[in-house]
Amino acid sequence: MNQKIRLEMSTDILSPPYLKWLGKLSGLKTLAALTGILILNLGCSYGEDQRVANFTEITVQDEFDVNGAPDSSLWNYDIGTRGDGWGNNELQYYTDRPENITVQNGYLIFTARQENFEGSAYTSARILTKDKFEQKYGRFEARIKAPYGQGIWPAFWMLGANSDEVIWPECGEIDIMEIRGQEPTILFGSVHGPGYSAGEAITKRFDLMNDRFDTGFHIFGIEWGPDYVNYYVDDVLYNQITREDLPNPDNWVFNQPFYLILNVAVGGSFVGSPNQETVFPQQMLVDYVRAYKYNGPNE
């Protein structure tokens, strides 16, 4: 399934973590993965000139090992509704209360609640590393157990550091993980930029076979280098977006530092409103967030 995607890729890049995972795989899985690589190698025409990017050096990591509020040296809060449901008609009011966000027992816990608060019917939380950690290129990953249910919208994503100076989507947006709570097996990875935003974003959905995103932890990551973003879930590379995938390749805006965002939204245009079957409270658990430096391709 994923081998097919790889065949379509015009990539000349294979990342070390990907090779590293191969070592961890056993038996059939390894065989399948190797087969995939063989096909990939046969399929692309780069021959012996293959270059491999490195993402081995950690630049920031939060393992959420200290109980209480998230580490303020790394994370800011977005508070409230921004008046327009954060541009998406979202229904929640974001707070920094421990009822909505806290670190407990090694996990960062987002809790979306159904409660009347400051004129909103739901509360939740959103944190970001703006002005505290911003990086151009690299591997960015988080290990997350998602919430579920109609109208629940968890996300792990990035915005360009100049998001305050220019109008979205000029700054660029990289969505590492977005899930519709009513589709518990489906993941979306996207980029937004000028001429390809919102409904026109460059996106790919990944259907997790024989498993769900809300019943266990999964690693959501991207590997981002000049002119490409690779999307991973666990050990699967499921998409690559390059400059050539854009309606106009000149509109590639992913050549500046970006910051990280984690949130759980309720309602909004992407998911629709919760219904009678939606269970509250809903929690998103984050085991860790890690970023690695992009060391450039080995020639």
Place this chain on the structure above:
Amino acid sequence: MKTELFIYLKNSLLALAFIGLFAGCEREYSDKVDFATFPNNPLVFIDGFSGGLEYFPFAGSKLDAFTVDTEIRYDGTSSMRFDIPNFGDPSGSFAGAVFPDMGGRDLSDYDALTFWAKASKATSINEIGFGVDFGENKYRVNIPNLRVGTGWSKYTIPIPDPFKLTVEKGLFFYAAGPEDGDGFTFWIDELQFEKLGTLGQPKPAIFNGEDRVETTFLDVQIPVTGLTQTFNLASGGNQTVSAAPAYFNFSSTDNEVARVSESGVISIVGTGTATITALLAGVKAAGSLTLEVEGSFETAPVPPARNPEDVISVFSDAYADVPVEYYNGFFIPDGQTTLGGADINIGGDNVIRYTNLNFVAIRTQNTVNASEMTHYHLDIQVEDQQIAPGDFLRILLVDAGPDNVIGTEDDTEASVEFQAPTLISRQWVSLDIPLSDFVGLNTENLALYFFVSDATISNILVDNIYFYKE
């Protein structure tokens, strides 16, 4: 069968055998010891019966309802076709069958029974599931009133706890009757157990998820009802199934007051308060029953011995009862609120308890000819704390007339009303009503036996409902 019996025996004796071995001498296991395992074949019906699968229609059902259809199918070469009879079909009033593998299969690796289905019209199948084998039906699971449309769709019946199904015989069953009098046809294809991996967020429930409180008595037996398991599917929707008690682990906060058997029956053994809760596969079930036990139940007076020809009994443990269609018709569209029915068994004595009473009726299967009888007897206990002035209980009888059909012009009805002080709160009162008091009532074709209070009296116990001749 022989092999199976042998395996059972071996299973139960193995543990003992091992203990014996270790205690006796330190010899190694014999090479001939092998643990009993059952085939884990997940297929039920793909393009034909899977190995070992059998077919047994329910008694009274249309016996030829099931056929293999090679014309209409979802995939492959054939499907299962079920023809549900019209109302009044002499070949059977409903269709239903069990598809077991009497050798048993190990289904513990799977998490759902899945199939593709469509019907000749948008309709619902009354019951569809697995775990019925004409034996213990220990792990019965079904979806009540499954909606099926006219296009092929995939359906998922989750297994409440797969670890329980290590030796399951009942691979599939269904029962369906006509809808609004009309029969229909539905097809099932690719019927198999699967490991979907996409079922999540289990939400088991007992008593339909309600936290109930009831006053009860020593020696009463109460079944745990409203047992369900709900999973969220990959589609995002929830699927609830009815699940047999054996999937649950019940517990009581006080085993000296109430105990629950594995089959989900609560026995009251002492006075005090106990709360019944349950776990399913380690997940706490929503719902509970808190029982307040004050003491022994005062049973209704035992009716005197009479010649059988002098009595027609509707409900009593003293006489032979005529067949009863229902003890509570649940005429909810007509505004009935009354709950309950023949649901209390006290030391072998059956008593009817109606709660939230406004009106309720018992219906006999056949009409009763009481024209030779002189009296209508009932034992009534009002459970309300007090009976206010104006509170009443109306005893209403409906006769279906010579055509034996209710709702036609030849019907007759009449009633007799009782109030305090005839009725006494929390005491049995025996009513012997002369049939001549039911003015204008034909008594040759009695069909409905009403209790009406218009919500003035809310809770009653009823026992010993019969007609007799002085």
